[in-house]
Amino acid sequence: MTWTEIFGVFTKPLFQLGQTSISLATMIEFFVVIGIVVLLSRLVRYLLRTRVLAHTKLDVGQQYAIARIVSYLVLVLGLLIGVESVGINLSSLVVIAGALGVGIGLGLQNIVNDFVSGLIILAERPIQIGDRIDLGNNTVGKVVRIGARATHVLTNDNIMVIVPNSNFVTNRVVNWTHIDPRVRLRLAIGVGSGSDPHVVEKLLLEIANENPNVLKDPAPTVAFKEFGESSLNFELRVWAEDMAHRPGNLESQLNFAIWDKFKKNGIEIPFPQRGVHIDGAVRVEMKPGPS
Numbered sequence: 563m564t565w566t567e568i569f570g571v572f573t574k575p576l577f578q579l580g581q582t583s584i585s586l587a588t589m590i591e592f593f594v595v596i597g598i599v600v601l602l603s604r605l606v607r608y609l610l611r612t613r614v615l616a617h618t619k620l621d622v623g624q625q626y627a628i629a630r631i632v633s634y635l636v637l638v639l640g641l642l643i644g645v646e647s648v649g650i651n652l653s654s655l656v657v658i659a660g661a662l663g664v665g666i667g668l669g670l671q672n673i674v675n676d677f678v679s680g681l682i683i684l685a686e687r688p689i690q691i692g693d694r695i696d697l698g699n700n701t702v703g704k705v706v707r708i709g710a711r712a713t714h715v716l717t718n719d720n721i722m723v724i725v726p727n728s729n730f731v732t733n734r735v736v737n738w739t740h741i742d743p744r745v746r747l748r749l750a751i752g753v754g755s756g757s758d759p760h761v762v763e764k765l766l767l768e769i770a771n772e773n774p775n776v777l778k779d780p781a782p783t784v785a786f787k788e789f790g791e792s793s794l795n796f797e798l799r800v801w802a803e804d805m806a807h808r809p810g811n812l813e814s815q816l817n818f819a820i821w822d823k824f825k826k827n828g829i830e831i832p833f834p835q836r837g838v839h840i841d842g843a844v845r846v847e848m849k850p851g852p853s
Contacts, residue, residue, distance in 0.1 A: 592644070599640030607633035626691045626708065627684040634681075634710075672728070676711045679727035683708055689730060689737055694745075696736035697725065718808060744777060744803045749816055752793035754830030759786055759794055765827060766798045769819045775812050777801040793832045 607629045615625040689695055689705055695715065696702045703717035713730065715723045729735075738745050753762050763784045770782035780801045787795045798820075802812055824831060 595644035596641065599637060599644055602640060603633040603637040606636050622691050624687070624690070627687055630684050630708070631681075672726070673711065676727045679731040680708065680710050680713075682731055683713070683727055689713070689735065689740070693740055694738040696738065697723075697729070698734070701725075718810070744780075744801050745809070746780075746799055746801050747809055747812060749798040749800075749813060749820075750787075751796045751798060751820060752790060752832060753796065753824070754832050755789075755792060755794055757794060757829050759796075761827070762794070762796060762829060765823050765829065766796065766820070769816060769823055770798060770800050773800075773812070773815060773819065775802055775815070777803060 610629040610632060611625055615628060618625070620628070683689060689708070691705055691708065693705045694703070695705060697715070701715070701717070701723055703715040703721075703723060705713060706716045706722075707714040708727075712724045712726050715725055717723060751762075751766070763786070766784045767782055770776050771778070776782060777800075782798065782800045785797045785799065787797050789795075798816065800812075800816070802809070821831070823829075
């Protein structure tokens with residue numbers, strides 16, 4: 563086969579797209595352009611985050627959102643320019659738009675919904691990279707990536723949870739660190755009814771102030787909640803920032819310290835008492851079996 567024949571195979575029209583003839587060469591050129599545009603959009607996003615936005619006063623979430631939106635714009639503009647450059651008339655894409663509309667009607671609603679929700683998240687920023695969120699159903703973790711279709715949430719058990727973006731727009735989401743990274747933790751403590759509540763308050767505040775992960779501003783506080791059946795019930799309230807993504811560790815540290823401090827100072831931590839009452843005896847008569 564000569565070069566002319568090979569060239570003819572690549573340039574031979576395969577089908578019509580509107581008024582544009584599509585050949586094998588046109589398809590190859592189109593996919594090459596798409597690849598270049600995708601790489602360019604990723605390069606722009608990387609350079610924006612590492613070389614430009616990283617030197618500004620914007621937080622990590624704002625940097626990520628701006629870089630993402632700019633990369634999407636580069637991708638769309640690049641595709642439009644690339645389509646025109648390979649000789650495909652944009653007016654011919656009305657056929658593709660119609661086919662896409664049929665596809666959306668047949669089952670792409672969720673994908674489009676997730677993509678639009680991703681744009682809403684990047685624009686309104688109800689969640690950002692680094693936020694600690696609670697989705698319910700014991701799904702609590704740190705936002706590590708906001709993609710075009712889904713958001714990646716890393717739990718404290720090092721499990722990556724992939725959450726469709728539409729969930730953040732339509733469902734209730736608790737964001738622990740959205741505006742202020744500081745969070746308040748509450749620990750319920752019961753002591754023996756004979757304990758001096760003023761001493762208990764003093765010891766709890768000492769424990770909180772001795773922990774390096776507890777913030778001094780706002781200062782820790784102790785609330786005398788109630789007189790229980792067999793205990794005096796208090797609540798230790800502390801603020802933390804560095805431990806916001808690991809509240810269980812801070813609670814454990816404080817609980818150990820409370821146990822040690824109370825034991826040293828003779829403060830009793832009561833256990834619930836359960837009484838068993840027998841109202842009447844049941845007589846059981848044993849009869850010997852046949853010998």
